[in-house]
Amino acid sequence: MAHIQKVGVVGAGNMGSGIAQKLAQEGLQVVLMDIQPAYVERGLTGIKAMLDEGVKRRIFRPQQVEETMGRIQGTTDLADMANCDLVIEAVFEDLEVKGNLFQQLDAVCEPKTILGTNTSSFYVRDFAPRTSRPDRFVGLHYFFHPAKNRLLEVIPHEGTSQDTIDACLLAARLHGKTAIVVKDAAGFAVNRFFVPFLNGAARMLEESVANIPTIEEGAKRAFRIGMGPFLLMNVTGIPIAVHSSATLGRELGPFYATADILQKQMELGQDWDLEGEVVEEDLRAVIERFQGVCLGVAAKLVSEGVASIEDTDRGAKIGLRWSMGPFEIMNRLGIEQTCYLVQAIADRYPDFAMPSLLLQQRKLREPFTFSYVDLGIEGDIATITFNRPEAMNALNEQVVGQIADRFARAEADPGVKAIVFRGAGKAFVAGADIRYFVKKIEADAIDDIHAFTKAGHDLLLAIEGSDKLTVAVLDGLSLGGGSELALACQAIVATPAGSMGFPETGIGIFPGLGGMPRLARQVGADLATYYVLTGRGISARDAHDLGLVAALVPPGELDGAIRALVAVGVPPKNHARDIPAPFQALAATCAGDNLPRLLAGEPIQHDDATLAAKTVKGVGFKAPIACRIACELIHAGSELSMAQAAELELARLHEIFSTEDALEGLSSVGRRRPSFSGT
Numbered sequence: 001m002a003h004i005q006k007v008g009v010v011g012a013g014n015m016g017s018g019i020a021q022k023l024a025q026e027g028l029q030v031v032l033m034d035i036q037p038a039y040v041e042r043g044l045t046g047i048k049a050m051l052d053e054g055v056k057r058r059i060f061r062p063q064q065v066e067e068t069m070g071r072i073q074g075t076t077d078l079a080d081m082a083n084c085d086l087v088i089e090a091v092f093e094d095l096e097v098k099g100n101l102f103q104q105l106d107a108v109c110e111p112k113t114i115l116g117t118n119t120s121s122f123y124v125r126d127f128a129p130r131t132s133r134p135d136r137f138v139g140l141h142y143f144f145h146p147a148k149n150r151l152l153e154v155i156p157h158e159g160t161s162q163d164t165i166d167a168c169l170l171a172a173r174l175h176g177k178t179a180i181v182v183k184d185a186a187g188f189a190v191n192r193f194f195v196p197f198l199n200g201a202a203r204m205l206e207e208s209v210a211n212i213p214t215i216e217e218g219a220k221r222a223f224r225i226g227m228g229p230f231l232l233m234n235v236t237g238i239p240i241a242v243h244s245s246a247t248l249g250r251e252l253g254p255f256y257a258t259a260d261i262l263q264k265q266m267e268l269g270q271d272w273d274l275e276g277e278v279v280e281e282d283l284r285a286v287i288e289r290f291q292g293v294c295l296g297v298a299a300k301l302v303s304e305g306v307a308s309i310e311d312t313d314r315g316a317k318i319g320l321r322w323s324m325g326p327f328e329i330m331n332r333l334g335i336e337q338t339c340y341l342v343q344a345i346a347d348r349y350p351d352f353a354m355p356s357l358l359l360q361q362r363k364l365r366e367p368f369t370f371s372y373v374d375l376g377i378e379g380d381i382a383t384i385t386f387n388r389p390e391a392m393n394a395l396n397e398q399v400v401g402q403i404a405d406r407f408a409r410a411e412a413d414p415g416v417k418a419i420v421f422r423g424a425g426k427a428f429v430a431g432a433d434i435r436y437f438v439k440k441i442e443a444d445a446i447d448d449i450h451a452f453t454k455a456g457h458d459l460l461l462a463i464e465g466s467d468k469l470t471v472a473v474l475d476g477l478s479l480g481g482g483s484e485l486a487l488a489c490q491a492i493v494a495t496p497a498g499s500m501g502f503p504e505t506g507i508g509i510f511p512g513l514g515g516m517p518r519l520a521r522q523v524g525a526d527l528a529t530y531y532v533l534t535g536r537g538i539s540a541r542d543a544h545d546l547g548l549v550a551a552l553v554p555p556g557e558l559d560g561a562i563r564a565l566v567a568v569g570v571p572p573k574n575h576a577r578d579i580p581a582p583f584q585a586l587a588a589t590c591a592g593d594n595l596p597r598l599l600a601g602e603p604i605q606h607d608d609a610t611l612a613a614k615t616v617k618g619v620g621f622k623a624p625i626a627c628r629i630a631c632e633l634i635h636a637g638s639e640l641s642m643a644q645a646a647e648l649e650l651a652r653l654h655e656i657f658s659t660e661d662a663l664e665g666l667s668s669v670g671r672r673r674p675s676f677s678g679t
Ligand SMILES: NC(=O)c1ccc[n+]([C@@H]2O[C@H](COP(=O)([O-])OP(=O)(O)OC[C@H]3O[C@@H](n4cnc5c(N)ncnc54)[C@H](O)[C@@H]3O)[C@@H](O)[C@H]2O)c1
Pocket: 010, 011, 012, 013, 014, 015, 016, 033, 034, 035, 036, 039, 089, 090, 091, 092, 093, 094, 097, 101, 118, 119, 120, 121, 141, 142, 143, 144
């Protein structure tokens, strides 16, 4: 697959400069081009201003700003794009301007260069024929503000090669984007329902269904969002809503066409007037209309194969910041109510037929089921991808069930030699769904947590004991259950962005999926205890130094590293090894007499007084019962088989989840620092 190290961005306007900023922020080399030096300068000044704002808000250090700016080369010469691995076009939305540009880029760029368009209203296939490399031509649709919004629609046209798609997915990962692959269709996935959301708001105003404040309020309640459509249009510009609805109307029919009142507002050149009172009696009609329109369009685009239900939801949640995706909302409303609301839209607009997907689902009388775990088999390597990036791939009952299912299918395939686990988006797996635990504790249903954990243990034992080589790809954050899953694999391959961590004792529980004894087997009980009691993260580099990671490579070399492991095999992971001195110092904080002192909050004996004080202080913030049980389990588990160690952990599960500290710690996540009582 192509390496992505240097990326060209053409057009230093709103989108281009934001795209360039994000790429450079994440460490890629960027060439930013515009037609006049003043425009390049304006783009660079805008980037610098945004980064400086980040320094004020303590998101970046001044040195990071300097480094980021140092990675961006501004230019007015298209020839500077020649050796880029990828060039992203973000110039005026004009067919001829873009078409000519791609013709020039094709002439200037080396054969390796992939060309991408950020067009919002043309098809990708409109431009690919202007180049001699349609196989290396793709749509890359960013969302405003591209340095902040994580969503990226990757849009292959019919001639785009799989290699190009893979390279774009890699590029997306490299600059922190969550990519969804979408068909080259009008509005792609997200604008297809977002634009009718804006246009539909205007139509309701035109038809006097409600006033602006009521429509704003109805939108917020319908989709649990913070900003209504009129305010959004005021912020992003009414012309964008007009142009995008005009395009959709032209391509897809009158249902999508621009509302007259919206067109007039643009011609007036004024923002919408948001003043006024919400009229409660009108709210229901507004909510129903919004849901009918957006859910109907979402179902339609999936029926047409534009995107999957999961990616459509992801688009709404990540790209538009809805708290639930359209299909999750449909499940909440129920299929009957959804069909009722969408049918009302179909009755109103003759060109809007009921989507086939809804009719099928109504026949099934079931909610939609989401696939969060994908299985792909290429040659002798099966890849299981945790694909729930909107929740950092967190584990819950459904996800664990799906991993077990995909794993069983990969194991049953005689042609498969290795099973590789990867996470979509920035994380590998960020632990288990905390809300699930809280709900179960509050419902007095710890037995359910036990059953969930037992299923997790069984799965991890199967992964560890598989006849096929099992490999975790740690190219992002992993925490808790995610790190435990990685440790259960027979080998870990990582990039420098990978990390592990066991934050559980800080939220009132202990790591419950065998990570403690697995870590102890490899690095010794004392160092394992240190990581579990302090919750300190283990970077991929540290994990490599400790022998936990078999290969540490840049992201573009992961596939090669995995293939090399499959070819040569890996030595058993549980063997004695030399622990480098800095880690021995960490282990010593939890060794011998220091451990009871640490647990009692007393000073410990250590050559490094600073480390000793920091460790005592850090452990002091953790839940005491969780710490105590964790220590017992680490030491006892090291002597047992992994299956027995798992049993031992399960035997302590009720005890820990019944403590007040568990409820306090788990409920505090993301809200406040927990306060543990030791009960
Ligand atoms: N604004 C959004 O929210 C949004 C979202 C997704 C996609 N888009 C798409 O992104 C593209 C850019 O939008 P924008 O809002 O950044 O526009 P913009 O007007 O802010 O910037 C366009 C820039 O392109 C430059 N330019 C024009 N022709 C050029 C050429 N031949 N070579 C080099 N530079 C050239 C202009 O000088 C200008 O600086 C459009 O295709 C738009 O549809 C916009």
